Amino acid sequence: MIKEMVPTRVDPATADREFWNRYHEFRRVEQAEVRPDDPLRPDEQAEAVLKKGDPFRIHEWYEISRDGRMLSWYHGELVAPNNPEYATNKHLYDADFYVIPDVRGTGIGRAWLPLISERMRAHGCTTVGFWVELDVGRGFLKWLGAEAKLNEIESRLTLSEVDWSMVERWVGEGKERSPQTKLEIYDGLMPDAMLVDFAPQLSSLLNTIPFEALDHGEIIITPEMIREWNVRLQLAGEVQHTVITREPGGVISGVTDVTWAPYRRQLIYQQFTGVRPDARGRGIGKWIKAAMLLHLRELYPDAEWVSTENAGSNAPMLKINRTLGFKPHRNGTAYQMTLEALEARL
Numbered sequence: 001m002i003k004e005m006v007p008t009r010v011d012p013a014t015a016d017r018e019f020w021n022r023y024h025e026f027r028r029v030e031q032a033e034v035r036p037d038d039p040l041r042p043d044e045q046a047e048a049v050l051k052k053g054d055p056f057r058i059h060e061w062y063e064i065s066r067d068g069r070m071l072s073w074y075h076g077e078l079v080a081p082n083n084p085e086y087a088t089n090k091h092l093y094d095a096d097f098y099v100i101p102d103v104r105g106t107g108i109g110r111a112w113l114p115l116i117s118e119r120m121r122a123h124g125c126t127t128v129g130f131w132v133e134l135d136v137g138r139g140f141l142k143w144l145g146a147e148a149k150l151n152e153i154e155s156r157l158t159l160s161e162v163d164w165s166m167v168e169r170w171v172g173e174g175k176e177r178s179p180q181t182k183l184e185i186y187d188g189l190m191p192d193a194m195l196v197d198f199a200p201q202l203s204s205l206l207n208t209i210p211f212e213a214l215d216h217g218e219i220i221i222t223p224e225m226i227r228e229w230n231v232r233l234q235l236a237g238e239v240q241h242t243v244i245t246r247e248p249g250g251v252i253s254g255v256t257d258v259t260w261a262p263y264r265r266q267l268i269y270q271q272f273t274g275v276r277p278d279a280r281g282r283g284i285g286k287w288i289k290a291a292m293l294l295h296l297r298e299l300y301p302d303a304e305w306v307s308t309e310n311a312g313s314n315a316p317m318l319k320i321n322r323t324l325g326f327k328p329h330r331n332g333t334a335y336q337m338t339l340e341a342l343e344a345r346l
Contacts, residue, residue: 005111007062007074012050018068020047026070029100034133039264041236048235056083056225060119064108072099072108076119088217093125109140113346120339127215128342130335138333145345146335149214151312155326156305159297162325167290174287178245181253181284183291186242187299189230195223201252202226205274210311214334237261240271241299243292245284253279256288260300268296270308273317285320293324 010019024043031040050061060076074097079089095116099108116128130146132138138148174183190198199221206219233240238259245254256273275285296303308326310317 005064010061022070045237084220091126093120094129133332141335146337149336150212150334152332154309154330156329157326170286170290177282180248182246199223243288254284254288266304268306
C-alpha cells in the first residue's frame, strides 16, 4: 500500500475548493484526537493563515490523499535567508506530519521520510526536529532513532478556582518591592513607535528560555517580524494582550502576553513570560502574571481557563504557575536527529 501513497505538494495560495474541503475534514479528525477539548479554529480563518505568505520563514506543505480523502498532512519549516536568525538557525529543519488513525500501520508515516531527507538536502539543513504530543508519535520517533531533546508541560488554570486575594497581594508586593518600576498594559497591537525599542529587548528575554538539550540558534526579533506576527494574529482572529514592567532607565525587566479569540471565548492562551536575569528576585514574574490575570478577569468574565506551556526544567516559572493553581494538562516532546542518522535509517 505504501507505493500508492505519494506525497503531493500543496500551494495554499492557489489551492482549489476540493483541497480545502478535504483539508478541513482532515483537521477535524486531528483535532478530535490531539486536542479534543479545545475549540476548532473556524475554516475561513484557518485558510487565511495558510494562504498568508511568510517573509521570514520558508513553509512547505504536502498531502497524501486517496479517493478525495486526506490521509496525512505534512508541514516543513525553516528560517528564510533574509531572517536575522539565519546565521545560527540555517541548519535546522522542522518536520511535522499527522496520519489519521484508521490508516496507521500501512506505511504512510514512513512515506514522509525520503521527502524529509530530500527537502533537508535542498535547503542545506543538517538537523531535523519533530514535535509530538501523542504516544503513537513518540513510538514512531523512537523507532526512527530520533532523540528526545526538550520536554514541555502544558498546564491549565481554572479561573473559578483562583485565589484572587493572593493574586491581588502579588500585585501589591510587586509594587512595594520595586517602587521605581512602572507596569504597562497593552491591549491589541502594541504602538508601532514602541517596536524599535521593544523588539531587541524582547529578543534578549526570549533567549533566556530554557531549551534543555535542544539544538537551537539565537532568537532575534525585529520590528518587521512583530508587524508580520500581528498580521497573522488578525487573520487568525486572535487578540493579544501584553503586560510589561519598565525600569527607571527605560529597560524592560519583565514581559508576559496572552492571546484570546472569539471562537474560544472560554480559553485564553498564555504565551511568553520572561524576566531579565538581573531583575529576578524582586517578584516581578509574580507581579506581571498576577496583573495580567486581574486584567483578563475584567476583559473576559466568561473565560474559564488559561493555558500555558513551560519546559519541564523551568522550575521557577513552574513554581509560580503551580502556586497560582495551574495543573498539568498535557505533555509535549521535541525530538531531533541529524540528516546523517535519518538517511542511515532509510
